[in-house]
Amino acid sequence: METSKQRDKEPVKGNLAMKTPPIVSQQEWEAARQKLLVKEKAFTRSRDALAAERRRMPWLAVEKKYEFDGPKGRVSLLDLFEGRRQLIIYRAFFEAGVFGWPDHACRGCSLGADQVSHLAHLNARDTTLAWASRAPQADIARLKARMGWAMPWYTITDSFDKDFGVDEWHGHNVFFRDDSGKIFRTYFINNRGDEAMGTVWSYLDITPLGRQEIWEDSPEGYPQTAPYKWWNWHDNYDAEPVPNPKWIDILTDPQEAARKRAAEEKA
16 A cells, blocks of 8 residues: 655656756856857857758749738739838638637647737838738737737638648748839748748848848848948938937947947046
């Protein structure tokens, strides 16, 4: 017969003792951090190299005409660009038959929606992010209002999802339009690749033009500006494209910011 003492020695399921790392001194902790930092920097450089290779992927011309329902009626794939050169479309599952309908979209897609950064920063890099589902616009508008989401969200009306590999699973398709209005498919990512999406950087890194900063390895003639210089408050891009020069930003001008601080300390 099992005794209470025997039961006390057995770990309770779901509450197992954690095998934590060793507790070390400050010096040992810093040494371990520096060792890991070497690998983290290598990972960052590898990620940048992968993005550079992605910018050199061949493009696929989109010959078929696609239409969507939007808040203001029927629109074309070209309309989804909103006048910008780059377009990222995420296929979200919100429709009859999906768990959560009609109150919620797919839980995974909803988690992704909660991570979408402010769209003004993407727009400042000539890039539009849009979502697409098969739910009617009335349901999409209701869901966005309930969940506090602001991204443009369209209703698929034809074979767009099947043609671009997102009829049975979520994914991001990336498009580019040239000056004539010709549209090209430039990239596609799905499955666990979607996990990283949400920040302005993760989105720009999958576009054909990238972050458009001078440190990037991009093909000749691609638009590039100095890093940090294009950054702005999300409510100020239209009103004031460049931050007011009277404000010294430690990121955009660290030397001048340091000089100003030194002058203030002497005063």
